[in-house]
Amino acid sequence: MSLTKTIALDTQVGGGHYKDLVIQPIEYTVKNNLSFLQGNVIKYITRYKTKNGVEDLKKVKHYVDFILEFEYGGNK
Numbered sequence: 001m002s003l004t005k006t007i008a009l010d011t012q013v014g015g016g017h018y019k020d021l022v023i024q025p026i027e028y029t030v031k032n033n034l035s036f037l038q039g040n041v042i043k044y045i046t047r048y049k050t051k052n053g054v055e056d057l058k059k060v061k062h063y064v065d066f067i068l069e070f071e072y073g074g075n076k
Contacts, residue, residue, distance in 0.1 A: 018047065037063050037066050044060045
């Protein structure tokens with residue numbers, strides 16, 4: 001799937017923390033064929049300074065824990 005600049009990428013509901021980036025997390029995720037879990041890590045680490053701070057960093061950790069569990073059998 002190829003993403004070019006579209007109306008969807010030019011529109012953001014709930015702020016400008018993605019729209020103002022050179023490469024939006026959704027673009028990076030799709031172009032690199034990343035999974036949902038990987039995409040969420042990218043999304044939350046990208047926005048933590050401009051949106052939810054520590055809460056977003058905890059979400060990054062949570063999604064990494066999912067990856068460890070589902071892909072490697074646990075968080076050891």
